[in-house]
Amino acid sequence: MSHHIIDFKNVHFNYPDGTEALKGVTFRITHGESVGIVGANGAGKSTLIFHMNGYLLPTKGAIIIGDVQLGKTTRNEIRKKVGVVFQDPDDQLFMPTVFDDVSFGPLNMGLTKNRVIERVTEALNTVGCYELKDRPPHHLSSGQKRAVSIATVIAMQPDILVMDEPAASLDPRSRRQLIELLKEFKHTKIIASHDLDLILEVCKRCIVIADGKVRADGLTEELLMDEKLLIENSLELPLSLKGR
Amino acid sequence: MPSFDKEYFNLGYLDTLSYKDTFVHRLDPRIKLVTTFIFILFVVSFPKYEILKMLPFFFFPVFILSVGEIPLKFILKKLLIASPFALFVGIFNPFFDTAAMYNFYGIPISGGWVSYLSIIIKFILTVTAALLLVATTSFPGVCLALKKLKVPNVFVVQLLFLYRYMFVLTAETMRIIRARNMRSFGKKGRGMKTLISIIGVLFVRTVERSERIYQAMCSRGFDGEIRLLTSYKIGFVDISFAITAITVFIIFRGYDVTKTLGELITKT
Numbered sequence: 001m002s003h004h005i006i007d008f009k010n011v012h013f014n015y016p017d018g019t020e021a022l023k024g025v026t027f028r029i030t031h032g033e034s035v036g037i038v039g040a041n042g043a044g045k046s047t048l049i050f051h052m053n054g055y056l057l058p059t060k061g062a063i064i065i066g067d068v069q070l071g072k073t074t075r076n077e078i079r080k081k082v083g084v085v086f087q088d089p090d091d092q093l094f095m096p097t098v099f100d101d102v103s104f105g106p107l108n109m110g111l112t113k114n115r116v117i118e119r120v121t122e123a124l125n126t127v128g129c130y131e132l133k134d135r136p137p138h139h140l141s142s143g144q145k146r147a148v149s150i151a152t153v154i155a156m157q158p159d160i161l162v163m164d165e166p167a168a169s170l171d172p173r174s175r176r177q178l179i180e181l182l183k184e185f186k187h188t189k190i191i192a193s194h195d196l197d198l199i200l201e202v203c204k205r206c207i208v209i210a211d212g213k214v215r216a217d218g219l220t221e222e223l224l225m226d227e228k229l230l231i232e233n234s235l236e237l238p239l240s241l242k243g244r
Numbered sequence: 245m246p247s248f249d250k251e252y253f254n255l256g257y258l259d260t261l262s263y264k265d266t267f268v269h270r271l272d273p274r275i276k277l278v279t280t281f282i283f284i285l286f287v288v289s290f291p292k293y294e295i296l297k298m299l300p301f302f303f304f305p306v307f308i309l310s311v312g313e314i315p316l317k318f319i320l321k322k323l324l325i326a327s328p329f330a331l332f333v334g335i336f337n338p339f340f341d342t343a344a345m346y347n348f349y350g351i352p353i354s355g356g357w358v359s360y361l362s363i364i365i366k367f368i369l370t371v372t373a374a375l376l377l378v379a380t381t382s383f384p385g386v387c388l389a390l391k392k393l394k395v396p397n398v399f400v401v402q403l404l405f406l407y408r409y410m411f412v413l414t415a416e417t418m419r420i421i422r423a424r425n426m427r428s429f430g431k432k433g434r435g436m437k438t439l440i441s442i443i444g445v446l447f448v449r450t451v452e453r454s455e456r457i458y459q460a461m462c463s464r465g466f467d468g469e470i471r472l473l474t475s476y477k478i479g480f481v482d483i484s485f486a487i488t489a490i491t492v493f494i495i496f497r498g499y500d501v502t503k504t505l506g507e508l509i510t511k512t
Contacts, residue, residue, distance in 0.1 A: 055459050076465065084463045090412050091456040095470075096384035096404055103473050108465035116473060136259075136384070138411040156464065 004031040004081075004159045004188050005066060006052070012060035013047055021047040023212035024061070029188060029205075036199030036220060037192040039209035040234035045164075045192040046087075048209065052162045052190065053082045065160070080109060083158030087165045089145035093137040098129070098148050101137065105156040123155035124148075127181060143174030150181070160188040167195045196238040200224055208233055248421050252414050259411075261314060261379045268312035268380045272482040273389035279489050280377045286493045287369045292359045293345065298369070300501040304489065305372040312380040322375055323368065330367035334360040383407045388472065401470050412453075417446060 006029040013022040021044050029035050039045050050056040051063060054075030063070040065078050086092050095101035102123055106116045124130040127147040137145060146166065153161065166182070167175045175198070182189065182202045193199055199206060199220060206220040210233050216223055223229065224238055262269070268276075283304055290298055309316060341356035378386070384404065391400045420442055458466075495501070 050459075053463055055462065079463055079465055086456065086460050086463075088456065091453060092460045094405065094408055094457050094461065096382075096387070096408060100384070100472055104461075104466075104471075105464035107471040107473065108467060113473060136382075137408065138259075139263075152464065 005029065005064070006082075006160060006188070006190070007064040008051075008061070009064070010061040011051065011058045011063060013051065013056060014059050021212055022051075022058070025209075025212070025214055027207060027214060027217055029190065032186065032188055033205055034189040034203040035191070036203035036206040037190065037209060038194070038196065038199060038206060038233070038235060039215070043209045043233070044212045045209055047212075049084065049162060049164050049190075049192055052160075053079050053084050080156065081158055082160045082162060083153035083156055085149050085153050085161070085163045085166060087168060089142070089149045090137070092149040092152060093145060096136055097133070098124070098135055098137065098140070099133040101148065102133075102152050102155045105152060109156065119155045119157070120151075123151040126154060127151045128177075141174075142169050143171065143177070146170060146174070146178065147181075154185075158187065160190065161185060162190045164192050165194070166191060167193060167198050194235075196224055196235065197240050200238050200240065208235075248418055252418050255410070255414060257318070258379060259383070261318075262382045262385075264313060264380075266312050266380075268308055271380075271485055272476050272478045273381045273385035274392055274476070275478060275482040275486050276377055276381050277386065277389045277393070279486050280373050282490055283373050283493060284370045286497050287366055287373075289497070290362070290366070292362055293355060295358060295362050295365060296502045297496075297500055298362070298365050300496045301369055301493075303492070303496075305369065305376055308373075308376045308380060312376065314376060314379050319372060319375055319379070323371055326371055327367070330364055330371075334363040337363075385476075388476065391472075392476075397469070404470070409453075413446070413450065416449065417442075420445065 008025050008027050011022055011025045012020075014020050025044075025048065037045055037048065047056065051058060051070075052065075054070050057071065057075075066081060068074050068078060070078055093101050095104055099120060102120045103116050106119045111119065120133075121130065124133060127150055129144060129147050129151060132140065132144060132148065137148070140148065150163075150166070167178055170178060175195075179198055179201055182191070189203070191199065191203060203220050206216075206218065206223045207214055208216040208223060208229065215233060216226075216229055225241060227237055230236055283301070287298065287301055308314070309319065337360040338354060338356035341359065342354045344352035345355045345358050346353045381389075384407070387400050387403050387407070390403070391397065424438060424442065
C-alpha cells in the first residue's frame, strides 16, 4: 500500500510572534515504519507534531500525506487518516465518560450506532481498558488515562499514529505496558519523546531535530549510540546502552 | 487539612456518591429530574402561613435519602452552608407581622414567626430535594436528561465541560495554593497581591488548556456538534415511581394529612 506515506518537503513554520519554529524540514516516512522524533526542549518537536494533522499549516513548503497535500480544504480528510495522541491526557479526554470519549471520533465520522459500539469495544479491549468504559475520566489513574487516550485515537482506525510524549508521568509498570502495546501496533507510528529507551525499543528509525531542522535521520540503534550527536542535542545515551 | 483541599475532596465526594448503585440511582435521570421539579413546585405553592400541611412532604427527601444510601450528615452540612440566604430572607417577618395567629399554651405566636418558619421549611425541602437529585444522579446523566427534555444543545455541552474540567481546575488551584503555603511559613503569603496573580495565572492556564482541548477535538473530527450514544430507557419501574410520587404529592397538597393522622391517633 502506498497511501500511508508522510512526506515533508522543505517545511517552514513561523509563529505569529515571529519565532521561526521550523526552518526547512524534509523527510519521508513510508508505510509501516516506526519513527522516533527526538531533540532538545524547544527544538520544534511539538510544532512538527501539530503539522501532522493540519492543526498548523506550513508557512512555506508542503506536506503530503498519502496522495493528498495538506491544506485548509483537505485537513478534515487527513485527520481521519492521522490520529494524534496529545501530551496531556486531560486535554485529550474531554467527555464525561470513557465510553463517550472513545465514541466521539467514530460518531463524528458518521458511522452507524452498531459500528461505533464495535469500534469502541475493540479499541478499549486493545488497550485493556474495557471495564473502565462507564467511568468518568477524573476517576482514572494517569496510566489508565494514557491508555484511554490512545484508545480514543485508535477507535478511528487511523493509518498513521502520532504520539507526543506518550510515556510522560507514567510509573515504570504502566510505561512497560505502554511499550508492549506500541510494539504490537502495525500502524505507521511517529513518536516524539525524550524517553530514549522507549524510542530505542519501539522505533526502528529515528529523526533528531535541532533548531527547527533535521539534524540526523537514520537507524535508531546507530543514532542513539552516537554520544557526540546526542550531547550536542541536549540528550544522552539511553540508559540501556550505558554499559555499567 | 487546609480548607481549599477540604473543599476539593468534598466536591469529589458528592461526585462519588452519584456513582453508587441503588434503586434511586438506577432510576432514569429524566424521571428524577421531572419528579424533583414537580416536588419543588408543590412545596413552593403552599400559602405563606402554611406549616403543618407541608410536613408530610418530608417523606420524599427521607425516602430518597434512605433508599439512595446518602449519608444524612453530608446533606445537613450542605444545607447549613446554603442556609444564611433563607434565614435572612424572612428575618424581618416577625417584626412587621405582629398580629397573633396562634396561642401556644398561653404564649401568643405572631403571623410573622409562622411565615418565617414556613419559609425555612420550604427552603429545607426544596434544597434537600435538589441536593439529593445531584447526589443520586451522575452529572452526565442530568445533562443527558436535560438534552432529552429539549434544553438547547449549547447549554448542555457547557454543563458537560463544566463538570469535566471542574475537577482539573480545582486540582490545579489546589496545587498552586499548596505551593504558596509551603513557602509563606504560616503567614498569608503576601495576601491579596499574590492571590490576584494566582487568579491571573489560573486564567491564562485555562485559556491555554481550552485551546489544547479544542485542538484535540478537531483532531477527532469535531464539527460543532457533540454526539452522544449513551441512551437511557424509561421502563416500567421508572414510570410507576413517577406516578406514585406525583400522586402522593397531590394527596399531600390537597388533604391535610397531618390533621387526619393526628385525629386518628387521638381517637384510639
